[in-house]
Amino acid sequence: xxxxQHLRYRYASAGSDWVLQGxxxxxxxxxxxxxxxxSGSGKSxxxxxxxxxxxxxxxxxxxxxxxxxxLDTCTLPISELFALVGFVTQHVxxxxxxxxxxxxxxxxxxxxxxxxxxxxxxxxxxAALLELxxxxxxxxxxxxxxxxxxxxxxxxxxxxxxxxxxxEPYANLDARNIQRVRSILRQLNQNGTTIIICEHRLxxxxxxxSRIIVxxxxxxxxxxxxxxxxxxxxxxxxxxxxxVVQVARDxxxxxxxxxxxxxxxxxxxxxxxxxxLAAQTFAPPTPASQPLIQLDQVTYSIGPTPILRRVSxxxxxxxxxxxxxxxxxxxxxxxxxxxxxxxxxxxxVIVVDRDTRKADVSQLARHVGxxxxxxxxxFFTTRVWNEIIVGAHMLHRYDERWIRELxxxxxxxxxxxxxxxxxxxxxKKRVAFAASLAAQASILVLDExxxxxxxxxxxxxxxxxxxLRQRGYAIIIVxxxxxxxxxxxTRWIVIADGEIVTTGxxxxxMANTTAMQRAKLExxxxxxxxxxxxxxxxxx
Amino acid sequence: xxxRLDPRTKLALVIGYMxxxxxxxxxxxxxxxxxxxxxxxxxTGKVKAYLQWLRIVATIALTWIIVTWWMFDLATAVIVGLRxxxxxxxxxxxxxxxxxxxLGNALVQSGLPYWFAFTLSASLQLVxxxxxxxxxxxxxxxxxxxxxxxGWAALRHxxxxxxxxxxxxxxxxxxxxxxxxxxxxxxxxxxxxxxYRFHLxxxxxxxxxxxxxxxxxxxxxxxxxxILVF
Numbered sequence: 001x002x003x004x005q006h007l008r009y010r011y012a013s014a015g016s017d018w019v020l021q022g023x024x025x026x027x028x029x030x031x032x033x034x035x036x037x038x039s040g041s042g043k044s045x046x047x048x049x050x051x052x053x054x055x056x057x058x059x060x061x062x063x064x065x066x067x068x069x070x071l072d073t074c075t076l077p078i079s080e081l082f083a084l085v086g087f088v089t090q091h092v093x094x095x096x097x098x099x100x101x102x103x104x105x106x107x108x109x110x111x112x113x114x115x116x117x118x119x120x121x122x123x124x125x126x127a128a129l130l131e132l133x134x135x136x137x138x139x140x141x142x143x144x145x146x147x148x149x150x151x152x153x154x155x156x157x158x159x160x161x162x163x164x165x166x167x168e169p170y171a172n173l174d175a176r177n178i179q180r181v182r183s184i185l186r187q188l189n190q191n192g193t194t195i196i197i198c199e200h201r202l203x204x205x206x207x208x209x210s211r212i213i214v215x216x217x218x219x220x221x222x223x224x225x226x227x228x229x230x231x232x233x234x235x236x237x238x239x240x241x242x243x244v245v246q247v248a249r250d251x252x253x254x255x256x257x258x259x260x261x262x263x264x265x266x267x268x269x270x271x272x273x274x275x276x277l278a279a280q281t282f283a284p285p286t287p288a289s290q291p292l293i294q295l296d297q298v299t300y301s302i303g304p305t306p307i308l309r310r311v312s313x314x315x316x317x318x319x320x321x322x323x324x325x326x327x328x329x330x331x332x333x334x335x336x337x338x339x340x341x342x343x344x345x346x347x348x349v350i351v352v353d354r355d356t357r358k359a360d361v362s363q364l365a366r367h368v369g370x371x372x373x374x375x376x377x378x379f380f381t382t383r384v385w386n387e388i389i390v391g392a393h394m395l396h397r398y399d400e401r402w403i404r405e406l407x408x409x410x411x412x413x414x415x416x417x418x419x420x421x422x423x424x425x426x427x428k429k430r431v432a433f434a435a436s437l438a439a440q441a442s443i444l445v446l447d448e449x450x451x452x453x454x455x456x457x458x459x460x461x462x463x464x465x466x467x468l469r470q471r472g473y474a475i476i477i478v479x480x481x482x483x484x485x486x487x488x489x490t491r492w493i494v495i496a497d498g499e500i501v502t503t504g505x506x507x508x509x510m511a512n513t514t515a516m517q518r519a520k521l522e523x524x525x526x527x528x529x530x531x532x533x534x535x536x537x538x539x540x
Numbered sequence: 541x542x543x544r545l546d547p548r549t550k551l552a553l554v555i556g557y558m559x560x561x562x563x564x565x566x567x568x569x570x571x572x573x574x575x576x577x578x579x580x581x582x583x584t585g586k587v588k589a590y591l592q593w594l595r596i597v598a599t600i601a602l603t604w605i606i607v608t609w610w611m612f613d614l615a616t617a618v619i620v621g622l623r624x625x626x627x628x629x630x631x632x633x634x635x636x637x638x639x640x641x642x643l644g645n646a647l648v649q650s651g652l653p654y655w656f657a658f659t660l661s662a663s664l665q666l667v668x669x670x671x672x673x674x675x676x677x678x679x680x681x682x683x684x685x686x687x688x689x690x691g692w693a694a695l696r697h698x699x700x701x702x703x704x705x706x707x708x709x710x711x712x713x714x715x716x717x718x719x720x721x722x723x724x725x726x727x728x729x730x731x732x733x734x735x736y737r738f739h740l741x742x743x744x745x746x747x748x749x750x751x752x753x754x755x756x757x758x759x760x761x762x763x764x765x766x767i768l769v770f
């Protein structure tokens with residue numbers, strides 16, 4: 001179906017390096033291929049080669065041969081390839097440009113020149129397949145992140161492409177929506193559609209894939225069936241093996257499981273392996289201290305819709321708190337109360353003895369550093385150094401020694417003179433984290449810090465958070481990445497429908513099945529293994 | 541009824557109304573047309589959204605009233621405020637009953653080039669997206685101590701808003717163009733899910749508005765016609 005021979009590519013910008021270097025690849029019809037590798041390894045670029053976006057849309061220099069179903073993508077325009085290779089890009093919001101979900105799905109079908117009756121029929125079919133019927137008249141921009149992702153996929157599936165390429169489709173989805181998308185992709189694959197998917201976190205997809213391709217520095221460094229590839233040491237390539245594989249390796253099992261159900265029968269009777277114990281002992285309990293943030297019966301609505309309902313909460317120095325919950329549960333609204341961006345409509349929020357209703361956001365920024373998910377929303381200077389210090393200057397809290405310390409902590413020394421716009425996604429995030437602490441805030445709030453980031457970034461961030469906690473900072477992370485939250489947070493706050501459902505140490509919370517189900521969360525794979533084997537030592 | 545009209549009819553009606561308002565009709569005719577528009581809004585069930593819209597419009601209208609009062613007199617100021625509110629209400633009704641895609645597709649079927657109509661409809665779609673981006677930028681900057689609270693003081697820090705907004709706009713335009721390409725935007729010979737055709741109601745609505753405007757302006761500029769009509 002797909003043939004790449006001696007493929008090399010570099011972008012049009014002056015002085016750019018070869019992003020893809022000598023790729024040779026054959027993908028047969030009906031394969032389910034997972035492409036993984038660290039940030040900047042060329043995964044997203046490769047995705048854009050499959051449907052002719054490279055070279056037709058991006059320009060640049062392409063060498064070698066690219067054939068899809070026998071057609072040369074260099075000579076055929078994208079308009080002839082789009083129905084053959086469907087592509088769902090990483091930023092789903094940009095893909096939704098119509099007024100209703102039905103129009104969104106219809107757009108590509110209209111491009112194909114189908115009759116109105118066939119367009120209607122395909123919309124009905126795809127809506128039934130993805131259970132989107134009730135969303136058809138709605139504006140796609142007003143849907144939740146998970147629903148938007150499904151609409152973007154529906155718009156591509158409706159074209160009935162022979163190949164579907166998805167670039168990190170799970171980065172911003174909660175567990176329930178990940179399962180939904182996975183099940184649809186499996187179904188399409190069983191019906192003969194070739195699936196190619198880029199993803200950092202193997203555990204979400206490894207059991208579905210028939211083949212894994214590992215990329216590093218623009219080259220394919222490993223390629224084969226999942227059970228073979230996951231046994232290799234992939235950490236050098238920014239990939240963490242799934243927990244089931246780590247446990248099997250620790251216990252020297254003679255086979256490689258890809259799912260918890262495969263592993264359990266083989267390990268009953270074994271003692272918990274060191275990798276599993278390490279997975280839940282990193283974050284020690286927090287010593288009791290004065291609360292830095294106190295929420296008392298906070299309620300907040302947008303129009304008639306209640307977003308937060310009577311939320312009460314204390315956050316103390318030295319703890320790392322994870323706010324977890326499904327898409328749309330109210331997590332981001334809650335953190336916007338911590339620095340006064342939102343004021344409670346009833347109840348109160350006290351931040352370091354200040355009532356947020358009586359303090360400006362800029363005053364509260366001296367105490368609370370908040371880094372949102374998209375760092376591009378804040379960069380406006382031409383040097384990383386300036387970007388870090390600008391807030392501290394504004395608040396008259398500039399201290400060069402402290403800034404230098406932050407630069408060391410977030411490993412920004414080599415980047416200080418570069419333009420923030422030219423950094424990678426992970427580097428931008430690190431600059432934003434440092435900038436949010438530059439005014440010597442004692443509370444750090446991070447919104448989805450690990451979304452779309454590789455294992456190297458996650459490991460470094462874990463270490464940085466550990467250092468900050470030891471210095472007495474209170475850290476709050478909002479995340480869908482429960483593996484990260486379970487390992488590095490001291491406490492979880494589980495939110496569903498704007499209410500706190502439960503709170504406690506991560507593994508205690510995951511043991512509370514009722515709360516997890518209400519919050520539409522799925523326990524981590526580590527927890528599932530320990531619980532299934534009744535490893536009480538690990539579950540303590 | 542408004543929802544059943546062809547998007548081109550609705551566009552023609554709102555443009556006609558704009559000409560009517562700027563052609564200096566008498567207050568009675570403006571008031572009666574304004575009343576009709578409000579009735580149509582009630583009939584489409586958008587009263588709540590209209591009241592929220594009016595809150596924003598009131599600020600603009602009040603500014604105009606004060607400026608006109610200062611330059612002319614109170615009576616003129618009230619008339620200007622009334623006309624502005626009526627005109628903006630007509631636009632509210634138009635945008636509540638016509639999606640940008642409907643408008644774009646209808647214009648293509650009227651003979652406009654597809655790229656032009658699509659640019660128009662996509663621009664309208666992007667207004668709320670850009671508004672959300674502005675809010676996100678302001679939230680991110682305020683969170684690190686840059687005071688971008690609404691007010692004159694924010695003007696001193698405008699690069700902190702404008703630079704990220706510009707960068708994000710270019711990025712959004714690129715991503716949007718890519719997303720459109722992968723769904724065949726550049727392909728020729730598209731079809732349309734809805735075929736727009738003028739029905740009797742469309743012709744009745746247009747003829748009705750032409751008559752209304754014709755009579756109103758004739759009375760305004762030639763009182764003899766007014767006497768003949770009544």
